[in-house]
Amino acid sequence: MAVYTDVAADELAEFLSLYDLGELLSYKGIAEGVENSNFLLHTARGSFILTLYEKRVARGDLPFFLALMTHLATHGITCPQPVTNRNGEALGSLCGRPAAIITFLEGIWPRKPNAIHCAGVGAALAKMHLAGHDFAMSRSNALSVKGWRPLFDLAAARADSVQVGLRDTIARELDYLESGVWPGNLPQGVIHADLFPDNVFFLGNELSGIIDFTFACNDTLAYDVAICLNAWCFEADHSFNVTKARAFLSAYGRERKLSEAEEAALPLLARGAALRFLLTRLVDWLNVPPGALVRPKDPLEYARKLRFHQSVASVRDYGVMANGLVT
Amino acid sequence: MAVYTDVAADELAEFLSLYDLGELLSYKGIAEGVENSNFLLHTARGSFILTLYEKRVARGDLPFFLALMTHLATHGITCPQPVTNRNGEALGSLCGRPAAIITFLEGIWPRKPNAIHCAGVGAALAKMHLAGHDFAMSRSNALSVKGWRPLFDLAAARADSVQVGLRDTIARELDYLESGVWPGNLPQGVIHADLFPDNVFFLGNELSGIIDFTFACNDTLAYDVAICLNAWCFEADHSFNVTKARAFLSAYGRERKLSEAEEAALPLLARGAALRFLLTRLVDWLNVPPGALVRPKDPLEYARKLRFHQSVASVRDYGVMANGLVT
Numbered sequence: 168m169a170v171y172t173d174v175a176a177d178e179l180a181e182f183l184s185l186y187d188l189g190e191l192l193s194y195k196g197i198a199e200g201v202e203n204s205n206f207l208l209h210t211a212r213g214s215f216i217l218t219l220y221e222k223r224v225a226r227g228d229l230p231f232f233l234a235l236m237t238h239l240a241t242h243g244i245t246c247p248q249p250v251t252n253r254n255g256e257a258l259g260s261l262c263g264r265p266a267a268i269i270t271f272l273e274g275i276w277p278r279k280p281n282a283i284h285c286a287g288v289g290a291a292l293a294k295m296h297l298a299g300h301d302f303a304m305s306r307s308n309a310l311s312v313k314g315w316r317p318l319f320d321l322a323a324a325r326a327d328s329v330q331v332g333l334r335d336t337i338a339r340e341l342d343y344l345e346s347g348v349w350p351g352n353l354p355q356g357v358i359h360a361d362l363f364p365d366n367v368f369f370l371g372n373e374l375s376g377i378i379d380f381t382f383a384c385n386d387t388l389a390y391d392v393a394i395c396l397n398a399w400c401f402e403a404d405h406s407f408n409v410t411k412a413r414a415f416l417s418a419y420g421r422e423r424k425l426s427e428a429e430e431a432a433l434p435l436l437a438r439g440a441a442l443r444f445l446l447t448r449l450v451d452w453l454n455v456p457p458g459a460l461v462r463p464k465d466p467l468e469y470a471r472k473l474r475f476h477q478s479v480a481s482v483r484d485y486g487v488m489a490n491g492l493v494t
Numbered sequence: 495m496a497v498y499t500d501v502a503a504d505e506l507a508e509f510l511s512l513y514d515l516g517e518l519l520s521y522k523g524i525a526e527g528v529e530n531s532n533f534l535l536h537t538a539r540g541s542f543i544l545t546l547y548e549k550r551v552a553r554g555d556l557p558f559f560l561a562l563m564t565h566l567a568t569h570g571i572t573c574p575q576p577v578t579n580r581n582g583e584a585l586g587s588l589c590g591r592p593a594a595i596i597t598f599l600e601g602i603w604p605r606k607p608n609a610i611h612c613a614g615v616g617a618a619l620a621k622m623h624l625a626g627h628d629f630a631m632s633r634s635n636a637l638s639v640k641g642w643r644p645l646f647d648l649a650a651a652r653a654d655s656v657q658v659g660l661r662d663t664i665a666r667e668l669d670y671l672e673s674g675v676w677p678g679n680l681p682q683g684v685i686h687a688d689l690f691p692d693n694v695f696f697l698g699n700e701l702s703g704i705i706d707f708t709f710a711c712n713d714t715l716a717y718d719v720a721i722c723l724n725a726w727c728f729e730a731d732h733s734f735n736v737t738k739a740r741a742f743l744s745a746y747g748r749e750r751k752l753s754e755a756e757e758a759a760l761p762l763l764a765r766g767a768a769l770r771f772l773l774t775r776l777v778d779w780l781n782v783p784p785g786a787l788v789r790p791k792d793p794l795e796y797a798r799k800l801r802f803h804q805s806v807a808s809v810r811d812y813g814v815m816a817n818g819l820v821t
Contacts, residue, residue: 194602198522198524274519278501278504
């Protein structure tokens with residue numbers, strides 16, 4: 168949760184004067200998102216989200232994120248839509264930061280996802296993968312295998328201060344995943360790369376939209392599936408819930424069938440996904456700045472998930488049947 | 495800014511099932527208010543604020559705050575209105591905390607108040623003082639003179655770590671204000687006690703409402719005027735802006751004329767108000783808990799304001815003319 172940059176009313180009014188959104192009625196900093204400052208605007212035209220992109224987001228990547236949202240929406244995916252100003256621009260500048268307005272999406276993210284939510288996100292992820300197929304822009308994934316060792320280098324010296332043995336655990340896993348086992352020939356495409364429950368909205372049991380594309384990039388589609396297995400299919404006590412995993416994979420497979428090679432790679436991809444979030448959380452945990460407005464997330468949650476995936480013998484442990492069916 | 499308690503969707507749904515607000519469409523934690531957790535709800539019936547009262551607010555005081563908002567609204571003051579559930583109750587329980595829903599007020603609080611804003615708040619404050627006249631409940635002010643020494647005791651030992659000499663500055667002022675000079679016979683009534691710019695909304699130059707009555711209490715009305723002089727009439731560089739003060743006092747006086755005794759007491763009341771915010775900010779500054787989600791406000795801003803009021807010879811220095819007129 169964070170609002171890193173407060174916006175004065177007159178600055179906002181000047182920014183909004185370029186848009187056809189009618190009178191500004193209110194704006195509130197909202198406690199969602201850890202990378203950027205987000206405000207919920209009420210104007211005469213409705214509700215909108217104003218995002219000020221803080222320094223962790225590269226300005227050059229913003230056109231990719233904004234165009235992707237537009238592309239996905241025109242391909243049937245419910246996600247926020249960039250609002251363009253009278254010059255046709257979706258990206259402006261406010262308080263010295265890149266800023267964009269997107270449409271507000273009603274819906275509630277599930278604090279305690281159940282199997283129905285998992286099925287919903289599985290179907291939505293597969294549809295997003297299909298819809299991204301002909302998206303013209305591309306962005307490499309800075310947080311794939313090659314990005315992990317630099318993170319480890321930042322955290323290694325102090326890793327054992329979080330848990331004794333953590334440095335060794337990570338070093339061994341990293342050595343293994345860098346040893347040439349990471350799959351390079353699986354289907355590629357646009358992935359969300361951060362489709363955690365707080366980025367998926369529901370109204371009742373119906374998925375009402377997906378948000379926050381600031382990690383979206385081109386990468387192995389099944390890696391996105393592995394990220395969601397980590398994000399959606401564990402309980403609060405860190406146990407793996409195979410019912411949720413089956414619901415998730417089954418719903419995904421009905422929209423986009425995973426190949427045998429993708430299924431076979433899932434345990435390895437899930438280890439990589441667990442390591443990626445373990446590393447970024449560890450770096451954040453060790454580097455909480457004074458006066459931080461965000462509580463860092465527990466890296467050890469992902470150390471436990473990593474251990475689970477290391478123990479997985481095959482995709483069947485995720486609920487996929489011997490015949491390749493997940494239903 | 496803070497959301498201390500996140501609310502799960504199912505808990506919120508259960509809470510809302512007692513209300514006639516229609517389907518819940520979304521809720522966002524908002525980065526406003528430092529004492530409580532606040533959420534902006536969108537339901538089929540409109541926008542509302544849900545507040546979870548955290549431990550710094552005494553549960554026994556909540557009926558006073560809620561009834562006061564209702565009372566003021568029925569007397570023409572625009573402020574949020576408590577929403578009662580089907581049992582007629584405005585106060586419930588959510589996540590183990592007292593919780594209430596109030597109507598959402600459109601409007602924008604002025605980050606850089608100008609003289610027009612100051613006039614607006616002056617008129618609104620006076621109208622609130624008049625409207626509170628026949629409010630039946632009462633609540634004493636825990637942060638008036640008697641409440642200051644306990645705060646000083648909490649902070650004295652480390653006060654000079656913030657600024658050398660600060661302990662002495664406070665000790666001397668406190669001795670003086672406790673020496674019997676504090677006025678006890680000025681007009682009393684319901685005061686807001688925290689009418690800072692972030693609690694006053696405007697649409698354009700028109701005041702659209704006042705919010706946050708969690709410090710409201712019965713006390714000297716002119717003390718509320720003194721709090722606003724501190725909160726509204728200084729520049730970012732800490733200089734006193736007599737144009738704003740005159741606009742504020744003039745607008746106040748047109749709605750409720752200050753007596754000569756009240757005017758004469760204003761410099762002293764302003765010293766007390768400055769000391770009160772200096773003390774609470776100092777205690778907060780020295781006691782930022784690990785993982786705090788709120789940046790403490792600068793206590794020294796109020797040390798400077800205190801020095802200004804100590805140098806004031808009479809109310810004329812606030813823009814009141816020799817003939818008692820402020821226009």
